[in-house]
Amino acid sequence: MRRICFFLILLMMIGSTSDIVYGYRLEDDYIDVRIGIKNIDEEIVLSSSRGFCFYDKEDMDEMEDIDEDKIFIQGNRDGSIDVLDEDRDKILTLKKNDSIIIGSKDRESIVQVDKSRYRDYIYFLVKDTKIYIINHIYMERYLYGVVPREIPASAPMEALKAQAVVARSYAYSSLNNHKSEGYHLCNTTHCQVYGGVDGEKPSTNQAVDSTYGDYVSYNGKVISTPYHSNSGGYTEDSDKVWGGSSPYLVGVKDIYSTNSPNSTWTTSITSGELRNKFLQSGMDMGEILDIEIVEKTDSNRVKDIRIIGSKKEQTISGDKFRSILGTTYLKSTLFDIEKSGSSSSTKIVYAIDGYSNVPKKIDLGNIYTLDFKGNQTVSRGSVRRIKGNNESTDIEGTFINKDKAFILEGKGYGHGVGMSQYGAMEMAKQGFDYKDIIKHYYTGVEIINK
Numbered sequence: 001m002r003r004i005c006f007f008l009i010l011l012m013m014i015g016s017t018s019d020i021v022y023g024y025r026l027e028d029d030y031i032d033v034r035i036g037i038k039n040i041d042e043e044i045v046l047s048s049s050r051g052f053c054f055y056d057k058e059d060m061d062e063m064e065d066i067d068e069d070k071i072f073i074q075g076n077r078d079g080s081i082d083v084l085d086e087d088r089d090k091i092l093t094l095k096k097n098d099s100i101i102i103g104s105k106d107r108e109s110i111v112q113v114d115k116s117r118y119r120d121y122i123y124f125l126v127k128d129t130k131i132y133i134i135n136h137i138y139m140e141r142y143l144y145g146v147v148p149r150e151i152p153a154s155a156p157m158e159a160l161k162a163q164a165v166v167a168r169s170y171a172y173s174s175l176n177n178h179k180s181e182g183y184h185l186c187n188t189t190h191c192q193v194y195g196g197v198d199g200e201k202p203s204t205n206q207a208v209d210s211t212y213g214d215y216v217s218y219n220g221k222v223i224s225t226p227y228h229s230n231s232g233g234y235t236e237d238s239d240k241v242w243g244g245s246s247p248y249l250v251g252v253k254d255i256y257s258t259n260s261p262n263s264t265w266t267t268s269i270t271s272g273e274l275r276n277k278f279l280q281s282g283m284d285m286g287e288i289l290d291i292e293i294v295e296k297t298d299s300n301r302v303k304d305i306r307i308i309g310s311k312k313e314q315t316i317s318g319d320k321f322r323s324i325l326g327t328t329y330l331k332s333t334l335f336d337i338e339k340s341g342s343s344s345s346t347k348i349v350y351a352i353d354g355y356s357n358v359p360k361k362i363d364l365g366n367i368y369t370l371d372f373k374g375n376q377t378v379s380r381g382s383v384r385r386i387k388g389n390n391e392s393t394d395i396e397g398t399f400i401n402k403d404k405a406f407i408l409e410g411k412g413y414g415h416g417v418g419m420s421q422y423g424a425m426e427m428a429k430q431g432f433d434y435k436d437i438i439k440h441y442y443t444g445v446e447i448i449n450k
Ligand SMILES: [Zn+2]
Pocket: 177, 178, 185, 186, 187, 188, 190, 191, 192
């Protein structure tokens, strides 16, 4: 027997506001993770072999049993949500801001959302023409779905345990990431990759269980613990990558990351491809004539890089350069530039002055415009027109070689801050435990159990 009337009257009485408490909260272990966004006119299918129950998100009281294996969710433009049975007959409507979550009848089992399976509870937020699908889940069970998506499940157990503790700390310290959107975390690399039950592996679940409640602490507080694939031999200070220094996120020498996948790599990109990448990022540099590393950090990563285009020159951070090229294409900012391509590094023209008719050979690569004090005011990338007394020659296009390739030789994969995952695996192989691994990568921290 359904209790719809009771349910609706109760909702009217409580005024239906959902109060999510933000900030990290080690006592209150349920978090809200966005697992999907759909258009409001797309249907969402929920399946559960145990039937469904609707619960009040605030006190977890049982609100409504639904004896169906499958229900359909349909968002409405007023923010409400219709719940339909398999014949598409409406079972009930959840009003906007109702703090109702949907789980299986026995609470602990799994709910399938379209084709993916999740533990604990599901709810929905309608915003304009979109419907957000949220997984309301116990922190430790969320970590079951994160650890195997962030590190190979075949890694040594102590490395898996280090990853579990680091992912737990990162999650607790990131609970404000999506505050304005009404949930805590998303399921992408923006927060941490989370794949629900489908990604779970026995080894990574074991790593989560055996470190239950362990988190990384500095001065008694949980800290944000960024991590990356491979440091290339030296981790990076956080302020060099994101600004804002942290005493526990300082670069350390990392001998454990020098003999593993992506510890060294080479990639190449042509001048034409570079131009397109910059255009896609809203920077019209013209043809890319040259790229030059301006400054490196202590860990030898590119801090600033100068892009010399036929339309303009601009210095950008190494991190921005990496994001423009694509973070999987340019694996890290720990790289050097080699140049290749025919007649690319020398741009020879011949000029005849007014006193003789013997042509002089001039390398445009060495031409600069000087002011009256002799200071360079424009570098060669901006030289586009040579002007004499009576005529001028536009040289743009005469020496640009679009097939000119820049060879980038680098080390490591990722931003380089915090734990190197391949380094963690190597440390585990050498007999270090998960606490040793974490203390190597985060300076001055402790591992505390809540
Ligand atoms: Zn996010």
